Amino acid sequence: MTDTPNYGFDTLQIHAGARPDPATGARQTPIYQTTAYVFRDAEHAAALFNLQEVGYIYSRLTNPTVAVLQERVATLEGGVGAVACSSGHAAQIMALFPLMAPGLNVVVSTRLYGGSITQFSQTIKRFGWEAKFVDFDDLDAVAAAIDDNTRAVFCESIANPGGYITDLDAISAISDKAGIPLIVDNTSATPYLCNPIQHGATLVVHSMTKYLTGNGTVTGGIVVDSGKFDWSASDKFPSLSAPEPAYHGLKFHETFGPLAFTFHGIAIGLRDLGMTLNPQAAHYTLMGIETLSLRMERHVENATKIANWLEQHDAVEAVTYAGLDSSPSKSRVARICPKGAGGLFTVSLKGGYDACIKFVDSLEIFSHVANLGDTRSLVIHSASTTHRQLTPEQQTAAGAGPNVVRISIGIENSEDLIADLDQALVKANS
């Protein structure tokens, strides 16, 4: 299905981008496990390389299985196109790549996945890019951080490790006024719970490793383009608005209009950075997305029940789930993610660091792993693992202090999960 007239989410998550295989009639999207594609003739090859005809050349750039996934996620997010990448972190670099150059900066929220904080605060410096970290609840500080060299604003919709929802409407009003794109990492929310483009996002990135695939089998990412940003309104985005030297002077915005960012991402980003998603991974992710809405409903139902139960527990100091009445983000749920606050939150234990270690070691259904968004329930003690490279101040700002455990609630029976948490809390405090 490539035309999608007003179908609902549940229909689109199964059909968008896909149709029976034209060669064999195969109903399920085949895994096109091929590196290259035979040109009809030399003229066809030239037209493909000139981007005058859309088609397949080489799987570092495009692949039919990956193309179905790109169209499916773009449709679910309400975008015009998407570029799949080898991981969520690759997607973040691919989103920034056409916008940035040495000496330029991106204004980012302090409430991000720990790995993203490290990527932005350390690694992108090697490219001559700078990240300015700001509390995104301080709207004046966000506006003040944007200067002549800022080329993007970046945040997460529901921030990992959970419990915080960004006011995307307020942040996009600031980025719009400054004439720069807003990039939203929608990994923890998924397009079922939140549509950042409806709240003003220019680009949406995902770690498809998490809820989109949903079963812990794939490392993948994607950048979705809203198609709404006017790259030619200023001289700030020459890769898209001016002749691009990396593609014999092609003007991407003039040539491809709303698809400029997507074409640039494939023709230059994937071609030269090579952060390509392989077709096997695309297939697993397509399988996962078919049940996204069903899984997200159960994640939300279970997380709501369990967060409320944990909040009443004697061993627990606090629970951050944004769906709780006690959460400062509660008032944003109905506006930003109306179908629920996701399946991710943190719990802080009165017993501190030592109790957290005993707690994660005592759980039986929950696995202690560096992942989230699986059908299985998962936990991690962030301060001793994913966030250990950060300073204590950064850990606390990211909601990952020493007495905090991150919980990713799966879709198992909630009674079983509660019983498991209960026995582990007893052991944690013995």
Ligand SMILES: Cc1ncc(COP(=O)(O)O)c(C=O)c1O
């Ligand atoms: C919110 C968020 N964004 C990005 C990433 C990075 O994704 P990946 O591990 O697929 O590179 C993660 C990984 O945990 C994440 O939780």
